[in-house]
Amino acid sequence: IVLNGGGRTRLYTDFRPLIADPSACEWAFAGAKEDLEDGRCRWTRVVDSRWANGHDGDGEEEADIGRCEPLPNGDELETGEMRNPATGRVEPYEEVWREEKVERGSRVVVLQLYDAERRARGVFIRVGAWAQGVAASQGTLVYARRWKFEKIGGSSQGEWVLDAAYGDGAKTMPEPRGKTLEDSHMEIPREEGSALVWEIEEEYTWDGEE
Numbered sequence: 001i002v003l004n005g006g007g008r009t010r011l012y013t014d015f016r017p018l019i020a021d022p023s024a025c026e027w028a029f030a031g032a033k034e035d036l037e038d039g040r041c042r043w044t045r046v047v048d049s050r051w052a053n054g055h056d057g058d059g060e061e062e063a064d065i066g067r068c069e070p071l072p073n074g075d076e077l078e079t080g081e082m083r084n085p086a087t088g089r090v091e092p093y094e095e096v097w098r099e100e101k102v103e104r105g106s107r108v109v110v111l112q113l114y115d116a117e118r119r120a121r122g123v124f125i126r127v128g129a130w131a132q133g134v135a136a137s138q139g140t141l142v143y144a145r146r147w148k149f150e151k152i153g154g155s156s157q158g159e160w161v162l163d164a165a166y167g168d169g170a171k172t173m174p175e176p177r178g179k180t181l182e183d184s185h186m187e188i189p190r191e192e193g194s195a196l197v198w199e200i201e202e203e204y205t206w207d208g209e210e
Contacts, residue, residue, distance in 0.1 A: 001146065002097075003125040003132045005110035007202045010034065011123050012043070013132045015144045017164040025049055025166040028144040030123035030134040031063075040067045040080065046121045047134050049142040049166070050085045064093075071096070102128050102206060109186055110201045111174055124174045124198065126186065127206070131160070131176040135169060143167025147176050149184070156180050174198050 005011040013030040017023070029048040035041055043064045066080020076097045084091045106128030113122030113135055122135025129149040136142045144166045151158035160176045171189060178184030188198045 001130070001132065003127050003130055004033070005108060005123075005125045005127075005202070006206075007108065007110065007204060009110055009112075009201050011110050011112070011125065011201070013123050013125050013134045013144075015132055015134055015146050015164065015166070017144075017146075017166060022164040023166065025144065028134045028142055028166055036065070040065055047123065047136045047142060049134075049144075051136075051142075066093070068097075074098075104207060106206045107181070107184070107203070108206050109203045111186065111188070111198045112201050113198050115197075122173075122198070124186075126176055126184075129181060131186075133173050135173065137169070137172075141167070141169075143169030143173065145170070145173045145175075149176070149178075149181055156182075160184070 002012055002014045010033045011030070012033055015028045016026045018026055027049055029045045029050075031044040031046045033041055033043050045063065064080060064082035066078050068076050068078045071077050076099070078095045078097060080093060081090050082093055083089065107126065109126040111124040113120055118137060120135070120137045122133060124133035125131070130147070132144070132146040134142070134144045146163045146165070147160045148163045149158055150161045157179055159179065174189065175187045176184055177187050186200070190197065
């Protein structure tokens with residue numbers, strides 16, 4: 001699942017746990033999306049679980065560049081070039097995406113973690129009933145968490161349930177809390193004596209416009 005923060009930051013999180021074992025991860029990364037003049041897009045990656053496997057560790061320069069086109073069934077085909085983790089070379093790729101409906105009036109919250117001294121980076125995004133974060137410490141120790149708000153019966157009451165987790169970073173990752181979507185808030189960890197602080201970059205109500 002990819003959560004796009006939109007807004008002015010254009011930040012995103014992409015977390016792909018394995019279906020057979022949600023505690024294992026095929027890929028987890030986060031960064032920002034940039035629209036290029038020729039109609040293509042560039043997705044920079046400031047956190048990437050594949051760096052921990054010996055691939056490129058310079059997150060500011062690592063990026064995918066591609067173009068998105070609609071398919072007849074409403075899905076979106078993304079084609080472009082990115083680094084192949086199997087070869088280490090930049091090669092063509094194709095991915096198909098399907099958008100999930102986001103209700104008008106949904107809350108969007110975007111947080112970032114940055115600590116150059118500890119080589120810690122992270123992005124955490126909540127969009128409506130979904131919340132997801134991807135972060136790294138010491139440059140390569142990547143961890144990710146995803147939550148979904150589950151309603152109880154047909155009421156507006158419910159709870160945030162951990163949907164997938166990867167790595168050992170539960171104590172340093174923000175967590176959504178609340179009994180309804182309307183009163184939900186982000187609980188941001190602030191450990192005494194720690195310089196690692198998640199900052200809210202933007203928070204707004206989605207009005208249904210792109």
